[in-house]
Amino acid sequence: MTTVAIYDARQNRVVTLEKIEKSDAEWKKLLTKKQYEITTKKGTEAPGSCPFDQVHEPGIFQCERCGTDLFRSSTKFESGTGWPSFYEPVSPLNVVEQPDNSLGMVRIEVLCARCGSHLGHVFDDGPPPTGKRYCMNGFALKFAPGGRL
Numbered sequence: 001m002t003t004v005a006i007y008d009a010r011q012n013r014v015v016t017l018e019k020i021e022k023s024d025a026e027w028k029k030l031l032t033k034k035q036y037e038i039t040t041k042k043g044t045e046a047p048g049s050c051p052f053d054q055v056h057e058p059g060i061f062q063c064e065r066c067g068t069d070l071f072r073s074s075t076k077f078e079s080g081t082g083w084p085s086f087y088e089p090v091s092p093l094n095v096v097e098q099p100d101n102s103l104g105m106v107r108i109e110v111l112c113a114r115c116g117s118h119l120g121h122v123f124d125d126g127p128p129p130t131g132k133r134y135c136m137n138g139f140a141l142k143f144a145p146g147g148r149l
C-alpha cells in the first residue's frame, strides 16, 4: 500500500491516506466519458462547457475521482479563458506539478496527488498574491459548498 499526505480542508490538518491506483479500464467504468477522457487521457474540455466556471459561492473544489480537496472558491478568479481558474491550491501537498511537453508546448501539468487524475495546467500569468494561474478542467472537479472553508 502506498500512502500520501493530504491536507484536509474541513479538518484543517494533514492526514495520511492510501493512494488510489486504478487501471484505465477501472476508471472507465466509474466515470462519464468526458470525465474519463479528461482525467485519465489528459484531455481538455471545451472552454465554457463546464458550469463550474460560473461558481463563486463559498466552498471547495474537490477531485471528481477521489474527493481530495483541491481549491477554495476564495482563490478562484475570472481569467476570461472559459476554464475555472485559481491562484493557489488548498495545499501544495494535494497536487503534483510536473513538466508536460506535449503538443509542442512547454507547460506544467497539475495532477491530483492522491489518485493521479489529470486536472489541468498551471501558468505564471495569474493575479496576486501568487502570480499563478491554475487553469483547471471543470469536469475533473466537483464542488462542495460550505461557508466556513
Ligand SMILES: [Zn+2]
Pocket (backbone or CB within 6 Å): 063, 064, 065, 066, 067, 068, 112, 113, 114, 115, 116, 117
Ligand atoms: Zn483525485
